[in-house]
Amino acid sequence: MLDWTDRHCRYFHGLITQHALLYTEMVTTGALIHGDHHRFLEHLPMKNPVAFQLGGSNPKDLAICAKMVEDYAYAEVNLNVGCPSDRVQNGRFGACLMAEPQLVADCVVAMSQAVSIPITIKSRIGIDDLDSYEELVNFVATIASAGCKTFIVHARKAWLSGLSPKQNREVPPLRYDWVYQLKKEFPQLEIIINGGITTLDHSEELLKHVDGVMMGREAYQNPYIMSEVDKRFFGAANEPLSRQMIVKELVTYTQEQLKSEVRLNSVSRHILGLFHGKPGARGWRRYISENVSKPGADENVILQALSYTCL
Numbered sequence: 001m002l003d004w005t006d007r008h009c010r011y012f013h014g015l016i017t018q019h020a021l022l023y024t025e026m027v028t029t030g031a032l033i034h035g036d037h038h039r040f041l042e043h044l045p046m047k048n049p050v051a052f053q054l055g056g057s058n059p060k061d062l063a064i065c066a067k068m069v070e071d072y073a074y075a076e077v078n079l080n081v082g083c084p085s086d087r088v089q090n091g092r093f094g095a096c097l098m099a100e101p102q103l104v105a106d107c108v109v110a111m112s113q114a115v116s117i118p119i120t121i122k123s124r125i126g127i128d129d130l131d132s133y134e135e136l137v138n139f140v141a142t143i144a145s146a147g148c149k150t151f152i153v154h155a156r157k158a159w160l161s162g163l164s165p166k167q168n169r170e171v172p173p174l175r176y177d178w179v180y181q182l183k184k185e186f187p188q189l190e191i192i193i194n195g196g197i198t199t200l201d202h203s204e205e206l207l208k209h210v211d212g213v214m215m216g217r218e219a220y221q222n223p224y225i226m227s228e229v230d231k232r233f234f235g236a237a238n239e240p241l242s243r244q245m246i247v248k249e250l251v252t253y254t255q256e257q258l259k260s261e262v263r264l265n266s267v268s269r270h271i272l273g274l275f276h277g278k279p280g281a282r283g284w285r286r287y288i289s290e291n292v293s294k295p296g297a298d299e300n301v302i303l304q305a306l307s308y309t310c311l
Contacts, residue, residue, distance in 0.1 A: 007024075
């Protein structure tokens with residue numbers, strides 16, 4: 001979810017679900033160490049636990065960044081070993097690290113020694129010709145021996161050349177059965193499944209075999225699907241906020257952000273899918289998109305867009 005799940009996105013999603021674990025976008029160690037780390041790490045106190053996802057392969061640098069993450073009160077550090085983009089490969093991190101399980105294990109050890117919060121791994125089931133189930137087991141076993149207890153597994157292999165990131169999310173076949181088997185092989189580990197999950201019914205079925213479900217693009221493009229999560233999976237008694245109530249909260253939030261010189265589009269781009277599948281969804285998206293960059297545009301663009309919905 002690179003460039004997607006920033007702090008504004010997470011605030012919005014936190015209005016819809018208060019119990020789901022939210023993830024940041026992947027941020028490289030170089031960006032934190034050499035850039036404006038506060039810009040990446042800053043986040044509002046939320047009821048949701050939030051995991052910070054790092055990209056990198058240098059154990060020392062990852063340890064430094066993990067400590068930064070802990071200091072900003074995130075719930076866990078997640079090391080991305082699953083992103084197949086050229087941009088990531090050129091920096092020697094992401095999915096290409098599946099070819100170097102011992103290096104990943106070394107990274108886990110270094111980070112674990114630097115912080116007290118959990119270190120977790122996000123991976124694929126394989127890459128290129130390193131795509132046998134036995135190689136996946138070796139990868140998980142090597143890293144688990146370094147102390148990692150949670151693996152989020154996208155149930156597709158990745159081709160590091162020949163496929164675009166989008167194609168790598170769609171072309172390689174899903175192998176949920178491999179992830180199920182991983183849980184049987186490593187019952188002591190927390191195994192979370194990812195890939196091709198678009199409904200809560202499907203999520204419930206998957207949870208019969210694994211410990212958790214990660215929903216990515218569906219949760220971004222159709223965010224209100226998460227409104228049922230707290231009651232259905234966490235036993236919450238409170239009713240979720242309505243879409244209209246969420247908009248009102250967003251108007252107040254946006255007003256405060258604009259005072260800090262945040263651009264309106266930095267907030268509004270994440271909320272275009274709020275009325276996904278509902279009458280007026282197109283009008284909501286169109287009004288915001290056509291007015292967000294006009295001179296003098298402010299939080300009222302979001303409020304006025306409500307008139308195009310059928311609430």
